[in-house]
Each structure stands twice: as C-alpha cells, then as structure tokens.
Amino acid sequence: MSALPAYASTGQRIWHYTFRYVICGFILFFLIAPILTIIPLSFNAENFFTFTPAMLSLSPEGYSLKHYQDFFTNSDWQQALKNSFLIAPAATILSTSLGTLAAIGLSQSHVPFRRAIMAILISPMIVPLIISAAGMYFFYSRIGLQGTYWGVVLAHAALGTPFVIITVTATMVGFDRSLTRAAASMGADPVTTFFKVQMPLIIPGVVSGALFAFITSFDEVVVVLFLGSAGQKTLPWQMFTGLREQISPTILAVATIMVAISIVLLSVLEMLRRRSERLRGLSPS
Amino acid sequence: MSASTTVSSTSGSSGASGPLTNDGQPLKRSLARALRREKFRALLLISPLLVFILVSFVMPIGDMLFRSVENKIVEQTIPGTVRALASWDADSAELPDEAVFAALADDMMLAQEIKIHTRLGSRLNYDQPGISSVFRKSGRKIKGLDHEAAMAGFIAIDPAWGTPEAWTTLRNMKAWPGKFPATAQSWDNWKAWYLSEEKEELDPATTIPHGFTYAALYHDLAAMPASSIDAFATSKNTDAAALFKNLVGQVDSIPSDDFKAQFADIEKGWAELDNWQAIQRLSPRIVDSYFLAAIDAERTAEGIESKPDNERLYLKLFVRTIFMSLVITGSCILLGYPVAYLLANLSVRASNMVLILVLLPFWTSLLVRTSAWKVLLQQQGVINDLLVWAGVINEAGRLVMINNMTGTIIAMTHILLPFMILPLFSVMKTISPTYMRAAKSMGASDSLAFWRIYFPNTVPGIGAGSILVFILSIGYYITPELVGGTTGVFISNRIAYHISSSLNWGLAAALGSILLILVLALYWTYDRIVGIDNVKLG
Incomplete structure (x- = not known):
C-alpha cells in the first residue's frame, strides 16, 4: 500500500487509487467538512443557516461580521464566556495539582492496591456523564453545593483528573530513576530533587494533562446543566440552550471561535509531545 | 530514597x-x-x-x-398509618380497620398542616396512578373531619381525662410509649402540629391534645387485653391507677368517629382496596419498586408482572439505545477501518497530515460538532440545498434527516469516529508489512492475503475500538437530545427528563443504576481485552 510496486497490474492500480483518494477521501471529508462548513456560514450576512446566493457568488455583501459582533456585545454570551473562564482554570488547577501528585505516587515501584486505586481514580472518565451528573446533582443538593460556583468547580475537577493521571503517568514511564538517585547522592533533599530534576522532565506531561483538564471543563455541558444555576451558565450551556430553543447564527460564530481555540490547543499539545520525547531521548515521530 | x-x-x-x-x-x-x-x-x-x-x-x-431503592418518605409522612397498617392482611379483600383510618386522620392532619401530603401523593402515584389526586383532594377536607367523639367519651367516663394532668400522668407511666404506640405517635404529631399552627412550642402542662389523639388512645386500649387495663388500674402509680380505675370494662362503650366512613365521603379513593395495598406495599424504607418500574414491571396482588405491551417504555428504550449504539459502532468500524489503514501505511510525514484531519474533530467541542450537524441536516440546510441543486431530489421531497434516528446516528458516528480510528491505527502500526509480502510471495491474491493475514491481526484493534465507541455512545446525552427528536433519543435522555422535569428521582436513579451496571460490565470486558492502562489520548 505504502508504495505501489512497479509490477502492479492495472486492476491493482485502480483499486489503490480508488481506495486512497475516493474511499478515504470521502471519509476524511465526512470527518472534516461539517467543521469547515460552519466557518464560512458564521460570516453569513443573513440569519440563515445555509449559503445564500450572495455568498456563493462570493460578493462581499453576502458576508458580514454581525454574528461575531452579536457574540461580543450580547450580555448573555459575554456572561457565559466569563463564567467559563472563571470555572475552567479553577478546576484545572485543582485537578492538575492533585492529579500530578497522585501520578507520581502511582509511579513508585511499590504501591499497595495499585489496581483498585487506579480504578477509582479513573472512574470519572468511565462512568457516563449523565450518571455522574445525576449522582452529583443528588449528592451536592444534599450538602448544599448544588447551584454554587464551587460545586461546579469540584465536579469539573473530578472529571478532569483521570486525564492528568493518564498523561503524567505516561511521562513517568520513561523517567530514569537513576537521575533522582544521582541527585540524592550529591546531597539534594527530596523537595529539591523534585523541583530541579523530576519536574522539568515531566512538565510536558503535566502541561498536556492540564490542557486536557481545561478542555474537559471548558467543553463540559451535562454536569454543569444539572449542577449549575443561572449564575454558572457556561459557554457550552449557552450553546446548548441556544441549539435547543431559539437557534441563532451567533452559535456558528461561537463555534468558529471554539474551533480556532482547539486548533491552538492541538498545536500546543503536539509541540509538547515532541519536546517530551526529545527530552526523554526518544526520536520524535 | x-x-x-x-x-x-x-x-x-x-x-x-x-x-x-x-x-x-x-x-x-x-x-x-x-x-x-x-x-x-x-x-x-x-x-x-x-x-x-x-x-x-x-x-x-x-x-x-x-x-434507587430508598423510600423513607412514606414512613416519614404517615408514620402512624404505616405502623397500624403493618398487621393488615392485604389479601383479605377487606379494607383496613378503623384503627388504621384513625391513624391516617391523625397523620394527615399534620401532613396537610405542614403541606407534605401532596409530596407523598406524588411519590405513591408513581406506582399507583391516580392516588395523588386522592391525597391532594383530601388535604383541605381533613380539617373538617369529626374527631371529638372519642374525646367526649373519655371525659364522660371520667372528667379527669379532659385535663392536662391526665396526659402528664399517662406520659410518665412505665407502659408509655411501649404499650401506647399509636397514642405516643399521635402525641408527637400533635406537638408538631401545634408548633406549626401556633408558632410556639407546646406546653404540656396547660394543653390537652386534639380529638385524634384521644381516638388513638381508644384504639390502643381497645387492642389491649382487658387484663392490661386492670393492671393499670391497680398499679402502684397512684395517679395512673386513679385515671384508669373508671375505664375498667368501659373501653368498649367509648364512641368512635367512624373515620372509615368519613374518609370514604371525602374521597372515594380511600375506600378502594388497591390504594391501600399500594400504601402497604410501599411502606418499607427500602423498596424495589423503582427498579421494577425501570424494567416495565410492577408488583400486583399475584406477584411481579410485566406491564402490558402498550405501557412498556423503558425496556423498549434500553433496547433502542443498545440497537442504535450497535449501529453507530458498526458504522464507525466501516468508516474507521479504511482511514486507520491509510494512516498506518502512509509515510510518517503524510500520515501526520492525515492524523491532524482526524484529531481536529476529536479536539473540537462536542457542541460545535453537534451544531454543525444541526445546521447541515435541517430541511432548509446545506445538504438538502445541495441535493435539490444537484437535482437528486425536488423541492417538495427534502429529506428529513434531523430530529429522528437518522440524525442521531449520523451525528454520533461523526463524533465517535476518532475513538475507533485511534485504537485501530495503533494496532495496525505494529503489523509488519512482511506478513503480507510473505503471503503474496506464496501466491495469495491481494484480497486473500488481506482477509487471511492482515484482517485477523487487526481484530484486537477492532475489539478495543468497538467497545470504546459502544460504551461512549450508550451513555450519550447531549447529541441525541439536540438532534434526536423523539424517536432518536437514548435512555440517558429519559434519565435527564426524570431528574429535571418529572422529578421522579428514584426512577431516574434506578435507570441510571442499570445503565451504570451495563457500562461497568462492558468496561470490565474492555479491561480484560485491552487493559485500562492502555487508554491513549490521541
């Protein structure tokens, strides 16, 4: 497949190109087209969800920034944006700090009940969101956290920790233990060793874990829908109600901005992955 | 270290x-x-x-x-009734006796005062449709019940019974509250009622309880053997002995308010046997009724039975959820396999480019992708416009692709496809190209070599990806809610409905528990096949 041999028959050539360009091309189109379609649609001058004749003829009257203007001036959207940026960083800090500590603990060579502990720590990722949301709603209303800022932050932090655990333990796997021993033999205490030797090496894992945790909270809608009150309305929540009730093209503008954010995050993650592999002496692939 | x-x-x-x-x-x-x-x-x-x-x-x-099994509300709202009803034989084809109705009058007097009777009605209504209106309609009329006959009877036998001292004596007896369970319960109800009505704590030295408590006392005494009353009358506690002296042999002459008949007048539902059977069935603190409801079964006089076909809702929904998840998993395999193959066989540089096309949707917000599909699939949306323009369909024949099963399947296949591609890709990467070359060198055709050599090697990847996609889709909520309409929704949408709209939290919890068990069983399988530690994130 990788390279068609010179002796390939015509049939093989036809199949090779059909497979590569028609079948795979179609599937990749299916994957990417919906996301790409909404980008031009978000510049629609009309309140339609389809391409107007003016847009198709590429005339400038067909395009406008009015949906973006609406997003940046509408108080509902701005409040939602603000809430998202209040909740996600707090949840990220909580889950990253606790998660990194636990991941370091889990990477020690002797951890009693490792499997059971791992199962519990990973469980927020396994349990369907609707069930987590239901349980948290019942439990948090018992203890008065339902409808509060901290309730949402705690819930999001819990949902984000499995990602931190997974990414940080993955970096710890390639970690050379003789480095900490070397530091200790030269008289460094455990705290210095951690910050001077261990931390710089695992930092790519920690940062990508933090990014995952951030995205988890920033994208999360089911739990916040149940746990939050009007005061904690986040961007996804606002999009969800917008899609369910009065669908407005502003949603497409928001969606486009969020696609841009995910492209930035994806590039950062890829950079971190390469850096981490280089640091650990693996050849980047 | x-x-x-x-x-x-x-x-x-x-x-x-x-x-x-x-x-x-x-x-x-x-x-x-x-x-x-x-x-x-x-x-x-x-x-x-x-x-x-x-x-x-x-x-x-x-x-x-x-x-999902907790059921304290019945015992908390009508405690006296629950206690009195415990000895009633539900199969006897006879309504509970007067003592139960007296306890009900007493409990309901307090319940309607602090406005918790409708809540109990709604709870019971989940299992006994129609009973909530019985509770609701009775609420206000409880105050109008005649309830002073027993009180008058006691005072006629001995005027001392009409004094607060009599009650203090009674409550100081050794037999209190053991031998006077209904009276003790009624006393507590009376205290709570007084607090709610008068906004101050009851002072037992100056107040006598209302007639319901006298009725409860009568039923306690009537349930005792005559010898017990004789014993009270001759006990060393002189106050008590004086109080009970005149009651010896007189208990049967105390008139009753006939609460049974009065309740039947207020609301005929109180004279219906199956309502009482439901109350007795739901009296325990732990019940399986929510789980039975979640599998479309109910407990009848003959035992546990499935509901008639037209009332079955949840089993159908579970079956639909599983069926749609299977379809979504199947389409993910169909679409994911070629892409994973392409990724595994391209040069590193090219495959990284293709990988970005897979990872970008993976990283894009779920709501962004759902809104994209909502926009594309509408009847006035891009896909229909395109088809009309191309002449495939005419203006009147615009396809309905949203707010039904099709919409959910298309959108969710798109959303979950990366979860199939990534595990498949990581398995395919490890398959050495020499296997295929060896097969071909020995004369296998392309398709034979593929099906006999390559495909079996990718089965673990298909298994891992399928379980992952299936688990994720079975608990999905947002996408079906937005593009599923009524025919394309999952069990999770029903759970959400019961939490936020119908407020039947017990049923929501039972449905959630069943779903959770299903998912955990699948994960256990996944762990056995792939190992939970091998979960990779892009």
Missing part, C-alpha cells in the same frame, strides 16, 4: 540474623523498613486525590445507587 539500605561493605554475615547495614540493623529488617516507608510515601502522595475523588465523585454515585 534508599540511603538506609546501603549494605555494610565490611561484614559478610554476622550469625543467624544475616548481613548488617552500617547502622547495625539486620539487612532484612532494614530493607523491609525501607519498603514500608516507600509504600507509605506513595500512598501519602496518592491520598489527597483519592479522598477528593471519593468525596466528589464516588459518594455521589453511591448516593444515586442508594436513592
């Missing part, structure tokens, strides 16, 4: 205790201590997160599981 375990270089072995370390400890003990310390340190690092997850996540899940 292991400073204390450096073995002394001089001493080889010293007697039976084995080699010694520098500080003179036997090496074995020293090593054991170091190991213990290391274990402790690991646990110390893990414990903050463990506690956090236990409190913020595991306990809520436990709470949900508990709620």
Whole structure:
C-alpha cells in the first residue's frame, strides 16, 4: 500500500487509487467538512443557516461580521464566556495539582492496591456523564453545593483528573530513576530533587494533562446543566440552550471561535509531545 | 530514597540474623523498613486525590445507587398509618380497620398542616396512578373531619381525662410509649402540629391534645387485653391507677368517629382496596419498586408482572439505545477501518497530515460538532440545498434527516469516529508489512492475503475500538437530545427528563443504576481485552 510496486497490474492500480483518494477521501471529508462548513456560514450576512446566493457568488455583501459582533456585545454570551473562564482554570488547577501528585505516587515501584486505586481514580472518565451528573446533582443538593460556583468547580475537577493521571503517568514511564538517585547522592533533599530534576522532565506531561483538564471543563455541558444555576451558565450551556430553543447564527460564530481555540490547543499539545520525547531521548515521530 | 539500605561493605554475615547495614540493623529488617516507608510515601502522595475523588465523585454515585431503592418518605409522612397498617392482611379483600383510618386522620392532619401530603401523593402515584389526586383532594377536607367523639367519651367516663394532668400522668407511666404506640405517635404529631399552627412550642402542662389523639388512645386500649387495663388500674402509680380505675370494662362503650366512613365521603379513593395495598406495599424504607418500574414491571396482588405491551417504555428504550449504539459502532468500524489503514501505511510525514484531519474533530467541542450537524441536516440546510441543486431530489421531497434516528446516528458516528480510528491505527502500526509480502510471495491474491493475514491481526484493534465507541455512545446525552427528536433519543435522555422535569428521582436513579451496571460490565470486558492502562489520548 505504502508504495505501489512497479509490477502492479492495472486492476491493482485502480483499486489503490480508488481506495486512497475516493474511499478515504470521502471519509476524511465526512470527518472534516461539517467543521469547515460552519466557518464560512458564521460570516453569513443573513440569519440563515445555509449559503445564500450572495455568498456563493462570493460578493462581499453576502458576508458580514454581525454574528461575531452579536457574540461580543450580547450580555448573555459575554456572561457565559466569563463564567467559563472563571470555572475552567479553577478546576484545572485543582485537578492538575492533585492529579500530578497522585501520578507520581502511582509511579513508585511499590504501591499497595495499585489496581483498585487506579480504578477509582479513573472512574470519572468511565462512568457516563449523565450518571455522574445525576449522582452529583443528588449528592451536592444534599450538602448544599448544588447551584454554587464551587460545586461546579469540584465536579469539573473530578472529571478532569483521570486525564492528568493518564498523561503524567505516561511521562513517568520513561523517567530514569537513576537521575533522582544521582541527585540524592550529591546531597539534594527530596523537595529539591523534585523541583530541579523530576519536574522539568515531566512538565510536558503535566502541561498536556492540564490542557486536557481545561478542555474537559471548558467543553463540559451535562454536569454543569444539572449542577449549575443561572449564575454558572457556561459557554457550552449557552450553546446548548441556544441549539435547543431559539437557534441563532451567533452559535456558528461561537463555534468558529471554539474551533480556532482547539486548533491552538492541538498545536500546543503536539509541540509538547515532541519536546517530551526529545527530552526523554526518544526520536520524535 | 534508599540511603538506609546501603549494605555494610565490611561484614559478610554476622550469625543467624544475616548481613548488617552500617547502622547495625539486620539487612532484612532494614530493607523491609525501607519498603514500608516507600509504600507509605506513595500512598501519602496518592491520598489527597483519592479522598477528593471519593468525596466528589464516588459518594455521589453511591448516593444515586442508594436513592434507587430508598423510600423513607412514606414512613416519614404517615408514620402512624404505616405502623397500624403493618398487621393488615392485604389479601383479605377487606379494607383496613378503623384503627388504621384513625391513624391516617391523625397523620394527615399534620401532613396537610405542614403541606407534605401532596409530596407523598406524588411519590405513591408513581406506582399507583391516580392516588395523588386522592391525597391532594383530601388535604383541605381533613380539617373538617369529626374527631371529638372519642374525646367526649373519655371525659364522660371520667372528667379527669379532659385535663392536662391526665396526659402528664399517662406520659410518665412505665407502659408509655411501649404499650401506647399509636397514642405516643399521635402525641408527637400533635406537638408538631401545634408548633406549626401556633408558632410556639407546646406546653404540656396547660394543653390537652386534639380529638385524634384521644381516638388513638381508644384504639390502643381497645387492642389491649382487658387484663392490661386492670393492671393499670391497680398499679402502684397512684395517679395512673386513679385515671384508669373508671375505664375498667368501659373501653368498649367509648364512641368512635367512624373515620372509615368519613374518609370514604371525602374521597372515594380511600375506600378502594388497591390504594391501600399500594400504601402497604410501599411502606418499607427500602423498596424495589423503582427498579421494577425501570424494567416495565410492577408488583400486583399475584406477584411481579410485566406491564402490558402498550405501557412498556423503558425496556423498549434500553433496547433502542443498545440497537442504535450497535449501529453507530458498526458504522464507525466501516468508516474507521479504511482511514486507520491509510494512516498506518502512509509515510510518517503524510500520515501526520492525515492524523491532524482526524484529531481536529476529536479536539473540537462536542457542541460545535453537534451544531454543525444541526445546521447541515435541517430541511432548509446545506445538504438538502445541495441535493435539490444537484437535482437528486425536488423541492417538495427534502429529506428529513434531523430530529429522528437518522440524525442521531449520523451525528454520533461523526463524533465517535476518532475513538475507533485511534485504537485501530495503533494496532495496525505494529503489523509488519512482511506478513503480507510473505503471503503474496506464496501466491495469495491481494484480497486473500488481506482477509487471511492482515484482517485477523487487526481484530484486537477492532475489539478495543468497538467497545470504546459502544460504551461512549450508550451513555450519550447531549447529541441525541439536540438532534434526536423523539424517536432518536437514548435512555440517558429519559434519565435527564426524570431528574429535571418529572422529578421522579428514584426512577431516574434506578435507570441510571442499570445503565451504570451495563457500562461497568462492558468496561470490565474492555479491561480484560485491552487493559485500562492502555487508554491513549490521541
């Protein structure tokens, strides 16, 4: 497949190109087209969800920034944006700090009940969101956290920790233990060793874990829908109600901005992955 | 890390205790201590997160599981009735006796005062449709019940019964509250009622209870053997003896308010046998009724039975959820396999480019992708416009692709496709191209080599991806809610409905518990096949 041999028959050539360009091309189109379609649609001058004749003829009257203007001036959207940026960083800090500590603990060579502990720590990722949301709603209303800022932050932090655990333990796997021993033999205490030797090496894992945790909270809608009150309305929540009730093209503008954010995050993650592999002496692939 | 375990270089072995370390400890003990310390340190690092997850996540899940069987509300709202009803034989084809109705009058008097009777009505209504209106309609009329006949009867026998002192004496007796369960309950109800009505604590030295409590006392006395009353009348407690002296042989002459008939007048539902059977069935604190409802069954006089076909809702929904998840998993395999194959067989540079096309949707917000599909699939949307323009369909024949099963399947296949491609890709990467070459060199055709050599090697990847996609889709909520209409929704949408709209939390918890068990069973399978530690994130 990788390279068609010179002796390939015509049939093989036809199949090779059909497979590569028609079948795979179609599937990749299916994957990417919906996301790409909404980008031009978000510049629609009309309140339609389809391409107007003016847009198709590429005339400038067909395009406008009015949906973006609406997003940046509408108080509902701005409040939602603000809430998202209040909740996600707090949840990220909580889950990253606790998660990194636990991941370091889990990477020690002797951890009693490792499997059971791992199962519990990973469980927020396994349990369907609707069930987590239901349980948290019942439990948090018992203890008065339902409808509060901290309730949402705690819930999001819990949902984000499995990602931190997974990414940080993955970096710890390639970690050379003789480095900490070397530091200790030269008289460094455990705290210095951690910050001077261990931390710089695992930092790519920690940062990508933090990014995952951030995205988890920033994208999360089911739990916040149940746990939050009007005061904690986040961007996804606002999009969800917008899609369910009065669908407005502003949603497409928001969606486009969020696609841009995910492209930035994806590039950062890829950079971190390469850096981490280089640091650990693996050849980047 | 292991400073204390450096073995002394001089001493080889010293007697039976084995080699010694520098500080003179036997090496074995020293090593054991170091190991213990290391274990402790690991646990110390893990414990903050463990506690956090236990409190913020595991306990809520436990709470949900508990709620699916918990049923304290009946006993809390009508405690006296529940107690009196315990001895009633539900199969007797006769209504409960007067003592039960007297207790009900008493309980309802308090319940309607503090406005909790409708809540109980709604709870019972989940299992006994129609009973909530019985409770609702009775609420206000309870105050109009005649309830003073027993009180008058007691006072006629001995005027002392109309004084607060009589009640103080009664409550100081050794037999209180053991032998007067209904009266003691009624006294507590009366205290709570008084507090709610008068906004102040009851002073037992100046007040006598209302007629319902006298009725309860009558039923307690009537249930006792005559010898007990004789014993009270001759007891050493002189106050009590005086109080009960005149009651000997007179209890039967105390008139009753006939609450049974009065309740039947208020609302005919109180004279219906099946309502009472439902109340008795739902009296325990732990019930399986929510689980039965979640599998479309109910407990009738003949035992547990499935509901008639046209009333079955949840089993159908579970079946639909599983069926649609299977379809979505199938389409993910169909679409994911070629892309994963392409990724695994392109040059590193090209495959990285294609990988970005896979990862971009993976990283894009779920709501962005759902809104994209909502926009594309509408009847006035891009896809229909395109088809009309191309002449495939005419203006009137625009396809309905949203708010039904098709919409959910298309959108969810798109959303979950990366979860199929990534595990497949990681498996395919490890398959050496020499296998295929070997097969072909021995004369296999392209398709034979593929099906006999390549495909079997990718089966673990298909398995891992399928279970992952299936688990994710079976619990999906947002996408079906937005593009599923009524025919394309999952069981999770029903759970959400019961939490936020119908407020039947017990049923929501039972449905959630069943879904949770299903998902955990699948994960267990996944762990057996792939191992949970091998979960990779792009």
